[in-house]
Amino acid sequence: MVCCSWQAAANTEHTALLQHFPQSTLSPEQQLAEWAWFADAAKPYQGMTIRVVSERIYTHWYESNVLAPLFSELTGIQVIHELTSEDDVIKKLQAQQQTGLNIYDVYINDSDLIGTHFRNQQVVSLSRFTEGEGKVVTLPTLDLDDFMGLPFTTASDGQLYQLPDQQFANLYWYRQDWFSRPELKQQFKELYGYELDVPVNWSAYQDIAEFFSEYVREIDGQRVYGHMDYGKRDPSLGWRISDAWLSMAGTGDQGLPNGVPVDEWGIRVEDCRPVGASVARGGAIDAPASIYAIQKYVDWLKDYAPPEAQNMNFSEAGAEIAKGHIAQQIFWYTAFTAELTRPELPITDEHGKPLWRVAPSPTGAYWQEGMKSGYQDVGAWTLLKSTPLKRQQAAWLYAQFAVSKSVSLTKTLETLTPIRYSDVHSEAFSAMAPKLGGLVEFYQSRAHQEWTPTGSNVPDYPQMAALWWQYVGLASYENEPVTQVMQQLAVAMDSKLEQLASSSDSPCAPRLNPQQEKGVWFAHPGSPKAKLDNEDPAGRTLSYKELLKRWE
Amino acid sequence: MGMIRAALLASCLVWPALTPAKQLVLHGYLNPPYVMQQDYSLGGLWIDIINHLQSDSEVELTIEMHPLRRAYKLAQTKPNHCVFAIERSQSREAQFTWVSPLSISRYALFNADTEQATQPGLSALQGQQISAHFGSGVAEYLRSFDMDVVVAKTPEQGAKLLLRERVQVWASDVLTAAYLRQQLPLPQNGVEFFSSVRSIACHPETDKALLQPLQQSLDAFYQSGGLAKLLQRYEQQYQLSMGL
Structure with missing residues (x-):
């Protein structure tokens, strides 16, 4: 039996930490052994201060205010764990890559950037790091196979670039208590001819939106709405669109995680090289499915959401459903589950149980079985090559502490953004x-593999994501025609791909297809798909129980 | 006081004196040691960087000094007009076109007990009054976490609120704090909590043919290590390390 100093010390030291992490898939003895390992491994870095930046959700607040101080006590490494808006995280990462200055020692960066990271080679490959310069500071019990999100943080070159820290999905959200009211069910059936239940397709979603906004209008004396979204021309509008609208509509191809060969952004990839976003080059951003998606987004926002929603951004809109006047939302970020289960809210009952449920989002007319079902966010620890090695090593210790088995179950129960199968x-x-309200069922099923982040087709997420809000905002905020806006967006995306093609020597850099008549591509199987004769089939709903079976 | 002086100087600190048709007008505000009045000219870190960009890119630049609020408004309303330097943030992203980053700032919290301070997380500040100066972006940042923030007109005024015990904590970027420490008996060490990217923000319809060479010169200045050397000079002068 091999024994080392940190194991021998485990029984006597760090027991005070146990009170902070009462829930763990490890035994208390195993937790103490992990903490003893951290204390021992951190000795060369004692007295250092490391800087971390992450987006502003409750999980990272918990890390910054609970885990960081405990890690400092345990290891003697001070941690400045900063929270800021998601776009600021990306801008800061970009600034570090652009300047070479070491602004932060580690980023918690969405895996949506995986296509950027493996192409520009400015991010440390964790596969190599944990076997090389980082081996001495890699937790022996890290257990990578236990991480659900690893497929999303591993690039097509087979290297792991990011370690998942938190995950949340975009799911359909609705007020189950309202949907169960007999008088509302009867009124809906009389008007639309089918049951008021969870919508399976966009036609049903639209009917339910109209029903609550136009026919019901008031519940218990309060004005209510059948839809919630946001439309302000702001970076957060970009994620709203690129995360899920086009994938749910059916823009891309079948094949997980993102569609092969055309993904949910409408980018076609051949042999790892993006070859076009416009239909003329085999992409689908200006294809009928994408125009249909954005037209529905714009129309529903104007027709069925509260009037102020058009001028809201992500954070302003996020607080709305907690007020209790929204009947349903086509997709909702489960990162906010902890906030929506507070007993004082009008959307929980007297025992603090939710009056709402989450379910698979309804899909659009172009969607087919085998395509991704929605978006999942994977915030993941990301080291940059411009950070000095010693600082990378100290930061890697903090990263692993925040996801270690001795900590992660307590963290998961507190923040509800799980990353480990064991939890x-x-x-x-x-x-x-x-x-x-359905979150546990989602993560215990195979569904967590069908809701996927942006994939490796997108070669420069920071630059290309900015195009989404700049163009779609013209439709949502400035009333420009959707078809025209999407055609302009396709040209801008192709232009960006062309620019990247000329400036990158990556073997997976873009290489644009020649332009062809759109009909040539519509004649091909798969995406881009020709316009359907009927984009509004009959509405279809299912009971919540039946719908959950889809996740089994 | 700094703001008033800046406003009075607005008409005489125009450089170069004659403005050709195709040029960028950069509106700045006094903010030592980033922008300082030195006799009849301007100096400071941002001025040094802008001087380099001017000579390297050959873009015609005119610097005009104003109070921050006025400088900001001008960049919002006139194409080919910019304000330097403000925090580049998600909420401002759509309002401007950016030349970025002009500098990175580290912000810290200072109080009488920070000589041996550890990093407690922002939640430890609940219940304490914090002063921060207008325009830094930090007041808004701290308020978004429900902190009790008193907004001072200048960094100096914010520091004096701490010294007069009108607030318990002063939030400032560490370079400004080091500069003010030469004049005021301020605490030596702060607890760092936030870094910001400060950038030149231009009207969204600004001519890209002017902005592109400026951005390319800025990128090249970083890549050559020239900007890091310039920053080191300021770090040595004010005896601090920003860990960049």
């Missing part, structure tokens, strides 16, 4: 199911 299938997480 998701634990008794403690299962016991939370009645309080979380």
